Amino acid sequence: MQMGQIGSAGERQLQSEYGTEDRAAKFYSDQMLDHLNPMMIEFIGRQEIAFIATADASGECDNSLRAGTPGFMHVIDSTTLAYPEYRGNGVMASLGNIRENPHVGIILVDFVQDLIGLHVNGSARIVEDPVLRSEIADLPADHTNGRIPERWVVVEVEEAYIHCRKHIPRMAPVPRHREWGTDDVKRKGGDYFDAKATPRHDTDDQFAEEPATAALTQTMSPGFSVVPAGTSGN
Incomplete structure (x- = not known):
């Protein structure tokens, strides 16, 4: 834009x-707004899932999931929000893209209550946790299982607008226990897609020799089940 x-x-x-x-x-x-109005801020404050789209300097795209308890995506003010980055698989695909290209696209979807989505597009920067915590007095300190973010992505809002409910399925939360902060391959999902044994098309030895493991979602991901159309699920 x-x-x-x-x-x-x-x-x-x-x-x-x-x-x-x-x-x-x-x-x-x-x-379409160029900031977050009060209803958008309230909506963001109760969401548990966000999808983050980034691209590198060449335009190669990536889309990733971030999740946590309500409020994990913290609205600093009407033009600024921040979300935490925890210890993950070490690839740092999203952060690497942001380092090259600050433009990000975020979509938050309420699958449970209002069946509506919110797009937030803007310019992002990476800030280490102690630095941002020293600047933002109300930055969340209560994180799942006592986990502390390593750093934050701070987004300056440029566009905020609705995603219509037409094709959003209704879901119901279900209890699900997660174990975080582990490098145990099995606990992270193992080689679910059989990537390790699948021949690669590239001939770069550095990739051919490295085992592929399922990526670890970097924040708490709640469990959901789809509720058939016509039922409330609440």
Whole structure:
């Protein structure tokens, strides 16, 4: 998105080609903000799951899951939010992309109560936990199983807008115990997709010789079950 213009040049071109300018203009004017309003802030404060999209300097994309107890994604003010990064599999794909390219896209989805989603797009930076904690007095200190973040991703909000409920399934939380802070392959899911034994197309020895293990989700991921349409699930 260019500064001062809502929507990308590509969006505008396709809207013109497919004749959707009027619908798009209404969405931009009615639904898209450049900050978080009180209802968005309240919504973020009760979510347990966020999907984070990043890309490196060349535009190669990655999408990752972050999760935790309600409030794990902390709203600092109407234009700034932060989420924690814990010890994970050591790859740091999302953080590596942010180091090269600060643009991030976040979507939070309420699968349980309101069946609605919120997009938050912005510019991110990486801040070590002690540094951010010294700057933000109310930064959450109560984390699952006593885990402390190693660092935070701080996002300056540029766009915030609704994701409609049309295709969001209703789910119901179910109790699920997680063990965190382990390098035990089995506890992390083992080689669930049989990647270790699958021949690679590349010929780079450094990848061919390294065992592939299932990635460890970096924060608490609650369990959910899908509730059939027509039932409340509450």
